[in-house]
Amino acid sequence: MSLFRVVILLLFPVMATAESPNSVPLAQPSEKIRVLIVDGFGNHDWQRNTSLLMGLLATHPEFCCDVSTAPARDTDPAHAT
Secondary structure, three states, X not given: OOHHHHHHHHHHHHHHHOOOOOOOXXXXXXXXXXXXXXEOOOOOOHHHXXXXXXXXXXXXXXXXXEEEEOOOOOOOHHHHO
């Protein structure tokens, strides 16, 4: 194996874990990650999917999850708000 390949193989784990200057800092352990699920429309079983997503996110204390359900019709009074 060439010396170049050995150097690359040894440096790859170091380069993979290094932060770039433009990287977004990770959330602090005390901060909750806010998640918004927008549902209520589409040709899929959105009620079931929302329930599954909420169940998955509820098992992780670092997530704070909210749901926004779209009104059924444009004439619904909730649509204006």
